[in-house]
Amino acid sequence: MISILKPGLLTTIQDLGRYGYQKDGVVVGGAMDTYSHRVANILVGNDENAPTIEMTLIGATIQFSRDSLIAITGGNLSPTIDNKRLPMWRPILIRKNQILRFGECIDGCRSYLSLAGGIRIPKVLGSASTYAHAKMGGWHGRPLEAGDQIPLGDLQELSKKIMEEVHSEGNPKWSVPPRIATPFIRVIKGREFQAFTRESQDLLFKSEFQITPASDRMGYRLSGPALLLKDKKEMLSEAVDFGTIQVTSDGKPVILLADRQTTGGYPKIAHVISADLPILAQMKPGDRIRFREVALEEAQALLREQERYFSILKRLIELKFR
Amino acid sequence: MDYHLHPLGERGILIEFGSQIDPKIQQQVQLVSSFLEKNQPEWMIEYIPAFATITILYRVTAFTYREVCQEVVSLLEHINPASPHQQRVVQIPVCYGGELGPDLDFVATHNQLTVDEVIHKHTSGSYLVYMIGFAPGFPYLGGMSEKIAAPRKQSPRLRIPAGSVGIAGMQTGIYPIETPGGWQLIGRTPVELFQPNREEPCLLKPGDRIHFYSISLQEYHEWGQKHHDFNS
Numbered sequence: 341m342i343s344i345l346k347p348g349l350l351t352t353i354q355d356l357g358r359y360g361y362q363k364d365g366v367v368v369g370g371a372m373d374t375y376s377h378r379v380a381n382i383l384v385g386n387d388e389n390a391p392t393i394e395m396t397l398i399g400a401t402i403q404f405s406r407d408s409l410i411a412i413t414g415g416n417l418s419p420t421i422d423n424k425r426l427p428m429w430r431p432i433l434i435r436k437n438q439i440l441r442f443g444e445c446i447d448g449c450r451s452y453l454s455l456a457g458g459i460r461i462p463k464v465l466g467s468a469s470t471y472a473h474a475k476m477g478g479w480h481g482r483p484l485e486a487g488d489q490i491p492l493g494d495l496q497e498l499s500k501k502i503m504e505e506v507h508s509e510g511n512p513k514w515s516v517p518p519r520i521a522t523p524f525i526r527v528i529k530g531r532e533f534q535a536f537t538r539e540s541q542d543l544l545f546k547s548e549f550q551i552t553p554a555s556d557r558m559g560y561r562l563s564g565p566a567l568l569l570k571d572k573k574e575m576l577s578e579a580v581d582f583g584t585i586q587v588t589s590d591g592k593p594v595i596l597l598a599d600r601q602t603t604g605g606y607p608k609i610a611h612v613i614s615a616d617l618p619i620l621a622q623m624k625p626g627d628r629i630r631f632r633e634v635a636l637e638e639a640q641a642l643l644r645e646q647e648r649y650f651s652i653l654k655r656l657i658e659l660k661f662r
Numbered sequence: 663m664d665y666h667l668h669p670l671g672e673r674g675i676l677i678e679f680g681s682q683i684d685p686k687i688q689q690q691v692q693l694v695s696s697f698l699e700k701n702q703p704e705w706m707i708e709y710i711p712a713f714a715t716i717t718i719l720y721r722v723t724a725f726t727y728r729e730v731c732q733e734v735v736s737l738l739e740h741i742n743p744a745s746p747h748q749q750r751v752v753q754i755p756v757c758y759g760g761e762l763g764p765d766l767d768f769v770a771t772h773n774q775l776t777v778d779e780v781i782h783k784h785t786s787g788s789y790l791v792y793m794i795g796f797a798p799g800f801p802y803l804g805g806m807s808e809k810i811a812a813p814r815k816q817s818p819r820l821r822i823p824a825g826s827v828g829i830a831g832m833q834t835g836i837y838p839i840e841t842p843g844g845w846q847l848i849g850r851t852p853v854e855l856f857q858p859n860r861e862e863p864c865l866l867k868p869g870d871r872i873h874f875y876s877i878s879l880q881e882y883h884e885w886g887q888k889h890h891d892f893n894s
Contacts, residue, residue, distance in 0.1 A: 359707055359708050359719075360707075360708045361708075361798075361863065361864075362708055362710045363695070363708065363709060363710055363711055363794065363868075364794055364798060364799060364856070364863055364864035365794040365795050365796060365797055365798045365799055365800050365838075365856075365864070366798045366858075366863070367798075464858050464859070465858055465863060473797075473839075473841070474797070474798050474839050474856075474858070475839075476858045528669075528671070528672060531668055531669075531670065531676070576681065576682075576683065576712065576713040576714055576715075577712055577713060577793070577795055577802070578670075578676065578712040578713070578714075578715045578717065579670060579674065579676065579710035579712060579715070579717035580670075581670060581671040581673065581674055581719070582671075583671060584670075584671060601795065601796060601797075602710060602795050603710065603712050603793070603795035603796070608670075611670075611671035611672065613672055614672060614673070614722075636669055636672055636727055637726065637727070639672040640672050640722045640726060640727070643672060643673075643722050643723075644722065644723055647723055
């Protein structure tokens with residue numbers, strides 16, 4: 341079990357999302373930075389979809405009631421144990437009764453804490469992700485609060501082996517690399533790209549946009565030059581996806597993220613490619629974005645490459661702790 | 663079947679049957695939905711039906727866009743556009759006016775009708791569920807009489823209770839969960855439209871017909887005990 345002593349700003353339990361119910365209007369949700377979420381789970385021998393704890397800008401203070409194997413990935417919110425900085429991106433052993441504290445945000449925006457054995461909570465509609473708006477999933481359908489006592493699951497064989505080795509050899513000196521931020525966020529053109537004026541089409545790739553404070557897990561609202569349609573166009577609502585960039589009637593782009601609605605009725609100028617969503621998820625209000633276009637085929641190739649990376653990483657961890 | 667295929671992002675393929683709100687187009691979307699629901703192709707993550715389109719999210723590790731287009735074309739060949747279509751009619755009880763429908767008077771005044779006339783017009787309509795979206799279980803309904811249309815509220819309410827029945831412009835709808843919103847609220851239903859712990863979490867499906875009928879405040883409050891099975 342873990343006890344939440346301080347909850348931080350926005351701390352929720354997330355997995356890879358609730359797929360299969362968008363036809364019923366149920367948002368997918370899930371980790372904003374799925375890359376960090378998956379790596380955190382792989383490092384402790386969990387399934388990639390096991391629930392992790394997502395912390396935003398100000399992290400939590402958490403006490404452990406048993407020896408636990410954890411990993412911390414994503415944005416650096418200065419994790420410490422007994423006032424000593426804790427390394428990220430590797431498996432770490434926490435002793436019974438120790439207190440894990442997160443402090444100031446050094447880089448990124450969201451930190452992920454994986455726990456070997458996962459978190460013992462019921463899945464709702466196939467997922468453990470917190471969907472606070474509908475008060476479902478996660479821990480009683482809400483962000484974590486001080487006093488919450490959260491039960492952990494049973495360790496799988498691989499987790500036991502990793503834990504034994506870290507127990508006898510100490511925390512590893514190696515770490516896996518984070519997803520390196522790139523100067524550009526890559527996009528593919530959206531279905532209504534051609535409906536924008538020639539000038540607005542150019543502006544999308546030539547200007548800099550800034551993430552405004554009115555941004556959250558649903559979407560990032562951007563400020564920058566207005567992107568205008570050639571003709572006012574009434575659109576019927578249709579499906580959108582993680583990374584879809586819609587442009588609202590005032591010409592402002594909004595990038596739809598994990599807690600997006602299932603459908604949208606604004607023109608879609610572009611879509612952020614899946615491989616770059618983890619970079620975007622680590623950006624925060626005030627950060628600046630430039631977009632660069634790639635072809636659909638290239639976006640898909642990059643996604644397959646990322647999937648290959650995860651299977652290799654998993655294999656390496658299995659071999660190392662065999 | 664007449665349709666066009668488009669990519670939606672890098673893992674979506676959108677099948678477009680038209681660009682208007684039209685019961686015939688809805689029926690085509692419905693046919694494809696039923697087919698996908700029954701057959702669940704292995705490469706499919708899920709499908710998202712809307713007014714005139716259906717989008718399939720697919721596994722990019724299995725298929726390129728070109729390959730998935732071929733799959734979709736051959737899949738659509740298996741669907742008989744003339745196949746008989748069973749329409750469900752769902753009766754929705756509503757307690758109109760009072761605390762549960764604080765804007766009923768406004769809708770009446772706005773349309774120069776009496777409150778009873780508004781209720782009569784609202785309950786005599788037959789509404790088609792075009793799609794579910796915006797919130798879990800929220801139905802986009804067509805078929806409301808324009809004689810009871812009303813503009814949205816100038817400043818949205820921060821909390822609209824689950825079950826609220828409202829009007830916005832030419833549309834009527836039901837809020838399945840508590841959410842902020844700008845609709846004029848004319849009543850509330852005791853029926854739970856969305857219940858995540860039910861096997862079928864969503865009461866309404868695209869293609870259903872809805873009829874509203876009026877119940878008293880007492881019936882509203884007793885509904886929960888009497889209709890336990892329906893709601894759980």
